[in-house]
Amino acid sequence: MTTDEIIRTFLDHYHRHGHQDAPESSLVPPSGDPVLFTTSGMHPLTPYLLGRPHPGGRRLANVQRCLRTTDLDEVGDSTHLTVFQMLGSWSLGDYDIATSLRWGYDLLTGGFGIPMGRLHATVFGGGSGEGPDDTARDTWTGLGVPVEALGEDNWWSNGPTGPCGPDSEIFVWTGDGPPTGTPTTDARWVEVWNHVQMRYHRHPDGRLTPLPVSSIDTGMGLERLEMVLRGDRSVFTGDGLRRWVDEVGNWDLHGTDLRVVSDHLRSAVVVLGDGVRPGNTGRGYVLRRLLRRALTVLWRDDPARSLDELPPELYAETLRRFRQTSGPGTLPGGQPVDVGSLRATLLDEERRFRGLLRRGRPLVDRVRARGPLSERDYHWLHDTHGLPRDLVDGLLADAS
Known part of the structure; x- marks a missing residue:
């Protein structure tokens, strides 16, 4: 697939599930935002993840250009980029993580044709006073996808403060031959998609308080997905x-x-x-x-x-x-x-x-x-x- 075809397949999938297109934002956040650049698809949607109604409704999807200065020192390997495109979907207080994961599985295996046997997932296994994400684990198990429960690696936040919560990461096997090991034991498992449950707001003192509504935020790097679909080992191809x-x-x-x-x-x-x-x-x-x-x-x-x-x-x-x-x-x-x-x-x-x-x-x-x-x-x-x-x-x- 070309990148244009990947974007169209992604958006069409979510349109069929009632999602509206969220407007793409500039790399430059609006005045008053302390962050230098838009770092993820969820960044422009932060007010709505905190509870404000979005004019487009409760189900959204888009493609967003992003820049991460934190990755500058890693650029030069085969998978990290300074500027990249993020395919994103959101449930603003609507459907739950089980629905999000099932729809994601359907898109990867049906829309993009990735064999189920090349998928592996990780979920939050508990920590810092939070219990394990049994719903995500049981969803993957029911779909027949192997799953690994981890700690803080599966807790997502966009910085020291703001919305955060447990996530489930989806990996694709990029090695030759049958898959071996797990994402934590074999680097040939490449992460392509992250489904985050935005449940909490982290305060400057570290406290977690529940958000007004629990939302789902997913993000999938376009260039990395294209690499996987091409069967390549580098985003630079x-x-x-x-x-x-x-x-x-x-x-x-x-x-x-x-x-x-x-x-x-x-x-x-x-x-x-x-x-x-x-x-x-x-x-x-x-x-x-x-x-x-x-x-x-x-x-x-x-x-x-x-x-x-x-x-x-x-x-x-x-x-x-x-x-x-x-x-x-x-x-x-x-x-x-x-x-x-x-x-x-x-x-x-x-x-x-x-x-x-x-x-x-x-x-x-x-x-x-x-x-x-x-x-x-x-x-x-x-x-x-x-x-x-x-x-x-x-x-x-x-x-x-």
């Missing part, structure tokens, strides 16, 4: 990333370097598509960090390489895949994203970074000649010369 890998590969990058540059440049395009511009703080700094990490890897062997060599069609295709070509949720006011302006921003940031490296390298070398850098040295390089710590560390690594 899929529709949304293969063109980036091909173009970046023309610079003779391989392995982790190829994946990091492909991921970071694609992510930067999507962030730019939602109106963020490079800066020294907040969202702008995350974007700048993505670009500079990609350029640092790109220039390691050949400083003459330039983003100017990437075709504009690559940017346009990415914006289309993330539904940023026009309409609400892209730039302020809903105006279309201009590929030429976006490309110019990337090249301007590249030019700025070249200049910073040219000025910064002799400064770092001079300070380093006196011995290991102290915290005072880092502060001086940053406050006086605009060299952030991660860039200084990169220059030190290049020199060693």
Whole structure:
């Protein structure tokens, strides 16, 4: 299946079960939200999970673009991405976890054709004063899917405070031959879907209080599901990333370097598509960090390489895949994203970074000649010369 076909199959499945489309949100949360970026499909729905009625009703589904800075250090392996798409479904005080799991099973085995024998589930086995999730366990057992009961690994929260509750994760066997072991003993079991029971609100002091209604929130990564359906071992072979890998590969990058540059440049395009511009703080700094990490890897062997060599069609295709070509949720006011302006921003940031490296390298070398850098040295390089710590560390690594 193509990614477009996967999305249509997912949404059609939930439409048949009475779900309405929830509007997709920008990567940039609304004013007043303390989070830098939309991190999951449930993030824009948090007020409704806390009890506010949703104008679309109690059954919702959508596809949402997401960004997780917590995964930055893991990007470079075969399955983690900075920006990705999340297929989500919600029951806002409507059906229960047993119904959600049965419908999920039907979609995976019927809609997507995954053999039941390649599925494995995990459920919350109890802990921190909460009992085991017997309903989820019994549902999986009744469907004939092997199930493993775990502790905190099956307790979901979107942060230190807010809605949370027990979850059930669904894994697909990606190894050769018959499945062996369990998700906790064999890494060839890949998680594709999480069904969360939003039962509680966690307060800053750690207390859990029941939510006004118990809801179901499910999230399934599109790129990872596509990988599983293709029978691949890497998300970088899929529709949304293969063109980036091909173009970046023309610079003779391989392995982790190829994946990091492909991921970071694609992510930067999507962030730019939602109106963020490079800066020294907040969202702008995350974007700048993505670009500079990609350029640092790109220039390691050949400083003459330039983003100017990437075709504009690559940017346009990415914006289309993330539904940023026009309409609400892209730039302020809903105006279309201009590929030429976006490309110019990337090249301007590249030019700025070249200049910073040219000025910064002799400064770092001079300070380093006196011995290991102290915290005072880092502060001086940053406050006086605009060299952030991660860039200084990169220059030190290049020199060693």
